[in-house]
Amino acid sequence: EAGVAQSPRYKIIEKRQSVAFWCNPISGHATLYWYQQILGQGPKLLIQFQNNGVVDDSQLPKDRFSAERLKGVDSTLKIQPAKLEDSAVYLCASSLDNGFQTQYFGPGTRLLVL
């Protein structure tokens, strides 16, 4: 079974530029999450989707971050404009929606904002 796929793996941009990340969850997983992991810390939830609907985006900085999950499969996370403090690893995870909560993570996208 293929795991969670993410691209790109690395991205370097200058502050005030825009960037987008892509995630393809495990086939059949209805729930998709985006986490931000700052160096030396645990992942922090940004947004959670159930199929193509948003379940929780309370910690998403909506003035600059946006995410969508069209057709309930792939998802994109965008930052516009980026700030220095957005430098982090952006992790995508997915889980089945049958009561089990085990989340499986992708390799992440490492973002450096200069």
Added chain:
Amino acid sequence: GESVGLHLPTLSVQEGDNSIINCAYSNSASDYFIWYKQESGKGPQFIIDIRSNMDKRQGQRVTVLLNKTVKHLSLQIAATQPGDSAVYFCAESKTGRRALTFGSGTRLQVQP
């Protein structure tokens, strides 16, 4: 938050010894707990999970213990191997809110 910045607590053990990694959680309403292993440059990898109606669960070389009275979780790794070297995170969740709240992590270093 539970940030410890760049200075993660570190546990150093000899190859072949048993390792115990501890975690304190804050939400007494949490009913699902999970341990992840994260190697450098990779995403967190599922190790083992436990629900609040249990106090112990065993996997292959790993055991998770849950003490709800003191809100404490531990991960025991038997016969630690060099490949176990990584950062280990505990995470908690509450039924109805599937998103996980992660702890700050512990770095495990296995000395050959």
